[in-house]
Amino acid sequence: MIRYIVKRLLMLIPVVLGVTFLVFTLLHFTPGDPAVNALGATSTEEARQAWREERGLNDPFFVQFANYCKEVFLHGNFGRSYSGNRSISDEIKSRLPISARLALLAILIDFLVGTPIGIISAVKRYSALDNILMLLALFMVSMPGFWIGLELSIIFALKLRLLPASGLYGPQYYILPVISIALGGVSAAARMTRSCMLDVIGSDYMVTARAKGVSEKIIILKHGLKNALIPIITQIGGAAAGMIGGAMITEIVFSIPGMGTYMTNAIQSRDYPVVLGCVVVLSFLACIILLITDLAYAFVDPRIRAQFGGGKKKSKKEDA
Amino acid sequence: MAKDNILEIENLYVEYDTDDGVVKAVNGVSLSLERGETLGLVGETGAGKTTIARSILRILPVPPAKVTQGTIRFEGQDLGKISEAEMRKLRGHKIAMIFQDPMSALNPVYTVGSQIAEGIELHQKVSKAEAAKRAGEMLEMVGIPRERYTDYPNQFSGGMKQRAVIAIALACNPDLLLADEPTTALDVTIQAQVLELMEQLRDKLGTSLIMITHDFGIVARICDRVAVVYAGQVMEYGSKKDIFKDCRHPYTMGLFNSLPKLDKNEKRLKTIPGLMPNPMDLPKGCPFAPRCQNATEECMKGRIEPKEVTPGHFVSCLYIPERGMSV
Known part of the structure; x- marks a missing residue:
């Protein structure tokens, strides 16, 4: 098991490097001059040239x-943003916990609400309930999260005045965003749980x-449930990996x-270093979440545990 | 039906309500089993043998299955009338079942040992440790080393899985054991081992046994009484001697005739012409009549009640021969 985890962690290196390369290349060849964006259309050519030189933008691509x-992988330094010239690392450090908290709460709700609904549906199958x-x-799974978010803020913030609709100044500010991020996942989890x-x-062992x-x-x-969990974990793990960065529009809706x-x-x-930095961090987190998902499989299913090898007394027993 | 009958089934009817129509799986079966006796239920695939066993335990898949008529009495208690909670106390405790397919009868995500211990813990009100100890003993009784307690089913071979399934069934020392083709999924050498094991355990524990099979070899070896089932009805019912030495029903005879003879050089098996009737559209009279050489119009008219030809030997046929066939 430990060997498997180490192997998977090592595999992170090429994946994250690959993602970095891809995004770096794409942004590099995107039309538009960052210097103009940063310094404004009225800036002089000399100033722009100096700015480019300072940021190493005149160097060859590789x-x-x-x-x-x-800078990123050895020093953890994502550079400075074009606009405002602020440290991207500091910015990510202060913003990531907020997004992570949102995603974590949403996943918890997916699991704690979606799975029981699925179980109830399966047990009472074909009933009215x-x-x-x-x-x-x-209905819920077909609606985009940001739209649910808009509807929720109209109802609960604007009409009923029960909950705040924007900003983040206390626990109650989390309620609406988390619900609008989670609802789709709850529905997906419920449907998956039901079918599993x-x-x-x-199956026969249920009769036994x-x-x-x-x-x-x-x-x-x-x-x-333990037998049905594997596909449910796959679904929720995948949703979680997406949620870390995918709640973008919802975050904007609720500022x-x-x-x-x-x-x-x-x-x-067109603040490329910021985009790049965010993508690198998010892809790294997505990989970690998927690794946790895979480890959760092994926790649930002994057959998968056996495949991970790594193992205590496995091999000699199999030929017995 | 005097004596000490542990189980009495009277006029049992079971239907499956499917999208395509009503499948009549069991149609008026009456059987009884004396304490300590072994009854063989013989018949083709789809004859309703498993359905009979499952309706005793009340573990038919509901829906679509439904017991429409009849009573099942276990130790004098009507199983159709007791509550689900009372039934649960019987299941696995007084009545246990060995399932057909050992490959899927064990839960893949729990250890074999814990699956045996589960029933013990439930019925014998003992501590977890005590239940685990007894489950270990059960494993040893069926010939699996105790160290394999913490193994998962995927680490067991087919024969060992079947032994584990038997251990689960016997864990609480049941009075009645329903064995649903316990050897069908196994190869011949393992079959012999498993049968021997079941015989030993039955003799040691004094369990009454219903053995469901389509193998006359197993019947000859292990059963005291035999019921030949066809399309959900009992065609012939009697002691092993009645069936093997004096069989009177044309269906039983057909079954015996289709066994290959070792002393003759036969290229093809003798089969009974035709197929089993569609259980959604059973003939009104004798279900075997369409395939029976002796059948007349009289056979198609209505249900044929069993006749007792010699004491304890019942045959459901209008034209019972004076003398039976011997194998």
Whole structure:
């Protein structure tokens, strides 16, 4: 197991380097002059030239890339933004926890609300309750999070005046954004759980458990759920990886000072080092989340644990 | 039905309500089992054998299955009338079942040992440690070393899985054991081992046994009484001697005739012409009539009640021969 984790962590290096290279290249060849953006249209050519020289933008492409990688991966320094000339590392440090907190809360809700709904639906399949829940889930999963966000702020902030609609000055400010990020995931998790549970409910080991005299509740929650968890984990893990950066538009809707707003603003103002820095950090986090997802599989399913090798007393038993 | 019958099934009807129509799986089956006795349920695939066993335990898939008529009495108690909670106390404790397919009957994400211990913990009100200890003993009883307790089913071979399934069924020392083709999924050498094991355990623990099979070899070896089931009805029912030495029903005879003879050089098996009737559209009379050489119009008219030809030997046929066939 430890060997597997180390292997996966080592694999992070080429992945993150690759992502960095791709985004770096794309931004490099994007039309438009960053110097004009940074200094304004009225600036002189000499000033622009000096600015470019100072930031190493006149160096050959590969030299620029190598220098960037050196700064980022060896010193953790993402450079300074074009507009405002602020440290990107500091900016990310203050914004990332906010986005991470949002994503984490949303994932928790996905899991804690979506999975039980799916289980209830599967156990009461084809009943009115099942139909209503699944119709709702289909409705929610089809709606983009930012739109739900807009609707929620109209209802709860504007009309009912119960919750704040923008900014981030206390716990209550998290409620609406988290709900609008989570709703899609809750529905997806519920639908996935339902179909997996239905698969599992029909299997022979459920009958074996029933024949042992185990109560229906324990059969579903102990014997069923653990078997159904793998695809649910896949789904929620994938959603989580996306959520870290994907809540961008929702963050803007609620004007939350997270990674999403930072990145969107940077894209609009062609602040390439900021975009690049955000993408590198987010891709790194996505890889970590996917690694955790894979480890969760092993935690749930002994067959996958066996495949990870790494293992205590496995090999000699298999040929017995 | 005097004596000490542990199980009495009377006029049992079970239906499956599917999208395509109503499947009549069991149609008026009556059976009884004396304490300590072994009853063989023989018949083709789809004859309703498993459905009979599952309706005893009340673990039919509901929906679509439904017991429409009949009573099942276990130790004099009507299983159709007791509550689900009371039924749960019987399941795995007094009545246990061994399943057909050992490959899928064990839960892949729990250790084999814990799956055996689960029933013990539930029914015998013992501590976790005590249950684990007894589960270890059960494993040893079925010939698996105790160290394999913490293994997962994927680390077991097919034969070992079936032994584990047997250990689960026997864990609480049940009074009645339903074995649903326990050897079908296994190869011949393992079959012999598993049968031997079941015989030993039955004799040691005094368990009554219902053995579901389509293998006459197993019947000859292990059963005291035999019921030949066809399209959800009992065609012939009697002691092993009645069936093997004096069989009277044309279906039973057909089954025996289709066994290959070792002393003759046969290229093709003798089969019974035709197929089992569609359980959604059963003939009104004898279900075997369309394939029976002796059938007349009289056979198609209505249900044929079993006749007792010799004491304890019942045959459901209008034209029972004077003398039976012997194998």
